[in-house]
Amino acid sequence: MEANQQNIKTRLSQEVVTCSLNKDELHRLVQLLQERANTAAEHEVAKFEQRQQTDEEYAANIQTLSESFSLRVTVVGANGQELYGTIDEVFNSPNFPEQVKSFYVNSDAILKAAHNYYPRNSFEVFLDFSKPEVFDFSFLPSQRTPNESNFIVQGYEATWANGVFNEIRNFIKEKSAPLYFIHKHSIYDILLWILGFPFAFWVAYRCSGWIDVELKDLSVFVRNALYIYVAVAALVIFRIIFHYMRWIFPILEYRASTNKAIAHRALLAALGIGIFGSFLYDLIKLIFQ
Numbered sequence: 001m002e003a004n005q006q007n008i009k010t011r012l013s014q015e016v017v018t019c020s021l022n023k024d025e026l027h028r029l030v031q032l033l034q035e036r037a038n039t040a041a042e043h044e045v046a047k048f049e050q051r052q053q054t055d056e057e058y059a060a061n062i063q064t065l066s067e068s069f070s071l072r073v074t075v076v077g078a079n080g081q082e083l084y085g086t087i088d089e090v091f092n093s094p095n096f097p098e099q100v101k102s103f104y105v106n107s108d109a110i111l112k113a114a115h116n117y118y119p120r121n122s123f124e125v126f127l128d129f130s131k132p133e134v135f136d137f138s139f140l141p142s143q144r145t146p147n148e149s150n151f152i153v154q155g156y157e158a159t160w161a162n163g164v165f166n167e168i169r170n171f172i173k174e175k176s177a178p179l180y181f182i183h184k185h186s187i188y189d190i191l192l193w194i195l196g197f198p199f200a201f202w203v204a205y206r207c208s209g210w211i212d213v214e215l216k217d218l219s220v221f222v223r224n225a226l227y228i229y230v231a232v233a234a235l236v237i238f239r240i241i242f243h244y245m246r247w248i249f250p251i252l253e254y255r256a257s258t259n260k261a262i263a264h265r266a267l268l269a270a271l272g273i274g275i276f277g278s279f280l281y282d283l284i285k286l287i288f289q
Contacts, residue, residue, distance in 0.1 A: 010154060011154040021254060023091070034071050036167070037123075043156075064115070068115070069107060071105055073090050075097065079097070098256050100254040101129055103125075123152065126150055127149050128149045129252050129254040131250045132145055136243070141188040141239055143185060179249040197235075211227065249265075
């Protein structure tokens with residue numbers, strides 16, 4: 001096939017801010033994309049010119065064009081396992097990963113790679129379901145959680161490009177992940193002032209009896225240093241809890257059939273209720289004593 005160098009008239013792209021999908025919903029998204037790819041194939045065939053090709057060559061190229069718009073998807077599991085193939089091959093595979101790390105589909109990959117042919121209309125979708133590590137202190141919590149998820153739609157037919165772009169955007173928008181705001185920039189700084197520092201002061205207060213009574217024979221300097229150490233340790237614990245929240249409430253969530261996140265969320269809720277209840281009790285007791 002001859003290379004097609006049509007100029008792209010419309011190019012739309014958007015980051016995926018948040019999304020929560022299970023296998024069936026991911027499958028429905030790909031099926032929707034396949035329908036739009038079929039429409040792109042119809043546009044491509046209608047605009048494909050015979051030029052110097054024989055009737056046999058032209059018919060063979062038309063068939064190649066139509067078949068090349070059959071989507072191939074790539075699914076990577078949390079353990080590094082990778083599946084690549086047609087929609088049915090991947091989603092019906094017994095090796096489909098329980099925990100999906102990433103998903104990728106590109107409607108023009110086959111035509112570009114195998115035939116050096118650039119179709120008039122195409123799209124690309126990448127979803128990153130990876131989670132930030134809980135004990136990764138190299139990443140500053142005040143920064144936005146890094147995620148490369150995005151989708152791109154481009155086409156010579158502006159109506160097709162805008163329609164596909166809006167369909168993908170609306171599909172993802174309707175399935176936002178819970179508590180996705182904790183992944184935004186500076187959220188940690190706000191929570192640190194509202195919750196973190198009061199938590200550190202409260203922990204130091206709870207330890208004051210032990211420090212002042214059990215360690216009364218130590219110098220004032222050592223006891224004051226212990227107060228600082230306890231407060232700093234409490235802030236480290238607060239940071240770990242924040243990282244833990246980002247881990248169990250990922251910015252892009254893949255909900256597996258055996259979703260262990262539910263147990264982690266219950267544990268976090270119990271931990272939060274216990275700490276907040278103790279803090280509130282001590283605050284009331286301090287005010288009314």
